[in-house]
Amino acid sequence: MIYENIIKTENKQSNRNRIYQLVYLQGKISKPDIATQLGISLPTALQNVKELQAEGLLQEGSPLQSTGGRRAVAVTCTSNARYSIGIDITRNHVRIVIINLMAEIVSSLRIQKIFQNTTDYFSELGNLVDGLIKDSKINPELLLGVGFSVPGVISSDGLLLVYSHVLNVSGLQCSQMKRYLPFPAMLCNDANAAGYAEMWSDRNNSNALYLALSNSVGGAIILNNDLYSGENQRAGEFGHMTLVRDGLPCYCGRNGCMDSYCSAQVLSQHTDGNLDLFFQKLRDGDIKIQNVWKEYLEWLAMAINNLTVSLDCKVILGGYLGSYFEEYLNDLRRLTADISTFDADSEHINVCKYKHDAAAVGAALLFVRPFIEQI
Numbered sequence: 001m002i003y004e005n006i007i008k009t010e011n012k013q014s015n016r017n018r019i020y021q022l023v024y025l026q027g028k029i030s031k032p033d034i035a036t037q038l039g040i041s042l043p044t045a046l047q048n049v050k051e052l053q054a055e056g057l058l059q060e061g062s063p064l065q066s067t068g069g070r071r072a073v074a075v076t077c078t079s080n081a082r083y084s085i086g087i088d089i090t091r092n093h094v095r096i097v098i099i100n101l102m103a104e105i106v107s108s109l110r111i112q113k114i115f116q117n118t119t120d121y122f123s124e125l126g127n128l129v130d131g132l133i134k135d136s137k138i139n140p141e142l143l144l145g146v147g148f149s150v151p152g153v154i155s156s157d158g159l160l161l162v163y164s165h166v167l168n169v170s171g172l173q174c175s176q177m178k179r180y181l182p183f184p185a186m187l188c189n190d191a192n193a194a195g196y197a198e199m200w201s202d203r204n205n206s207n208a209l210y211l212a213l214s215n216s217v218g219g220a221i222i223l224n225n226d227l228y229s230g231e232n233q234r235a236g237e238f239g240h241m242t243l244v245r246d247g248l249p250c251y252c253g254r255n256g257c258m259d260s261y262c263s264a265q266v267l268s269q270h271t272d273g274n275l276d277l278f279f280q281k282l283r284d285g286d287i288k289i290q291n292v293w294k295e296y297l298e299w300l301a302m303a304i305n306n307l308t309v310s311l312d313c314k315v316i317l318g319g320y321l322g323s324y325f326e327e328y329l330n331d332l333r334r335l336t337a338d339i340s341t342f343d344a345d346s347e348h349i350n351v352c353k354y355k356h357d358a359a360a361v362g363a364a365l366l367f368v369r370p371f372i373e374q375i
């Protein structure tokens with residue numbers, strides 16, 4: 001499922017492209033309905049569908065629900081006509097996903113691997129990807145490319161990791177990272193990649209703010225179904241907005257940043273770095289942990305309120321903490337509504353859909369979108 005306007009359309013978009021995108025967005029649709037909805041003749045629709053079927057991009061699916069008479073056959077996209085790879089690199093782990101054109105994960109792996117800017121590290125990445133492709137029995141010719149998600153500032157062309165505090169590296173070229181991968185490649189900031197994946201999965205919102213609540217706090221701003229990166233590719237660095245004047249020290253060198261109050265480490269430092277254990281103790285009614293959580297939610301509510309009055313859009317809770325938030329969402333919404341100037345319910349705050357795979361899926365989508373746009 002993707003949002004209706006997510007795919008860029010050109011003025012002189014071909015009927016073939018309009019047909020493909022309509023089928024992609026609707027999931028399944030009959031040939032007469034394609035003609036009706038696009039305002040083209042039935043023979044034109046039939047001819048284009050036939051060509052797209054011959055190329056393996058569309059296929060006939062199960063009959064549609066009938067309201068009487070003969071049931072029309074549905075046309076659907078061939079999910080596995082192409083694939084894309086996403087690699088999420090963090091300081092201590094690597095997560096690799098292979099997705100199909102519908103952004104469904106067909107294969108994935110996660111291993112512990114400490115980042116090193118060395119030939120050995122990137123050669124090992126090449127081996128891991130190679131192994132995953134073989135295990136999933138995918139034809140490598142159907143792979144569109146490799147997107148890297150990295151925690152850092154990326155150049156606007158996606159070909160240079162300008163700087164990463166987490167990985168302790170600067171000026172790293174994409175061409176170095178993909179040396180052992182025989183596919184086109186691009187880089188994307190991790191929070192932007194995760195926000196991009198969430199955007200792709202949501203039909204109902206064209207504007208959203210993604211909050212990456214991991215060991216550091218990052219984020220992404222999505223406006224009109226596109227990432228807003230800012231003039232210096234630094235938009236969405238919510239972790240460094242000031243919550244408290246002269247407050248707790250932040251790793252950026254300043255004090256009182258949101259990061260110092262809302263990162264996952266604020267919680268996990270009470271359970272030896274183990275977030276699962278933190279939430280286990282919270283459920284078990286540990287008084288100390290409950291107080292830590294209560295204070296955490298209050299800071300987060302304040303941060304979200306600041307962001308909401310600025311951008312007035314849906315807020316998606318993601319990062320490591322995102323997947324734990326389901327059962328505490330109402331508490332956070334209530335706290336945010338209590339301090340809000342405008343909202344009585346704060347239902348614009350939501351939990352992410354992709355959980356731990358969001359950044360890798362978003363990176364892989366970097367190659368799916370242009371493919372769909374050029375069909």
Ligand SMILES: [Zn+2]
Pocket residue numbers: 239240250251252253254257259
């Ligand atoms: Zn900071």
